[in-house]
Amino acid sequence: RKEVEQDPGPFNVPEGATVAFNCTYSNSASQSFFWYRQDCRKEPKLLMSVYSSGNEDGRFTAQLNRASQYISLLIRDSKLSDSATYLCVVNNGGNTPLVFGKGTRLSVIA
Amino acid sequence: DAGVIQSPRHEVTEMGQEVTLRCKPISGHNSLFWYRQTMMRGLELLIYFNNNVPIDDSGMPEDRFSAKMPNASFSTLKIQPSEPRDSAVYFCASSSLAGGQNEQYFGPGTRLTVT
16 A cells, blocks of 8 residues: 555646545654645645644645544635646654655646 | 755766766755656655765665765766666755754756656
């Protein structure tokens, strides 16, 4: 079983739609969690950290369920510029590297 | 502030040739990571360094791959000899051990094509 699993998509949604991505992780000792965004032919960039209490950044809301080892990202009022691949990322603590999912591709259509 | 710098941005070479990829991490960051990304396998960690010391190279695919970090501001990833299946985008990333949540910052990548 992969350590971080995501639905690869693609998710094709119209502008203005709300879309949600889910991710599961296998290591119950994972300590910190992130969503990264990767545009076509570009490097991954940090979108937001995910906190236990859930957190919001504008149109983006991230949630963490430690009991179920499940992370989600909700995008409201989708824009064309949200089209990208969204990578679910976990850190297992200390100085260990981040563990990346393979990403979920989103296409927002006019 | 300058981000992670990688060179070259694109490399096209023939099978059997030596390839050297370069990375300059963000100043003050003391962890450095080399990744490879392909459509099939996604983002794979090859090796990482803490304070210039290699910590885990279990992701390095074969002896043809080697990485060095002679000082805090420079690292190389070398492939010798290169093979067509090495074609991928190679990313370098850095982070600060002092950072509470260990966020990593990626360079723009080197797109390698081996013919």
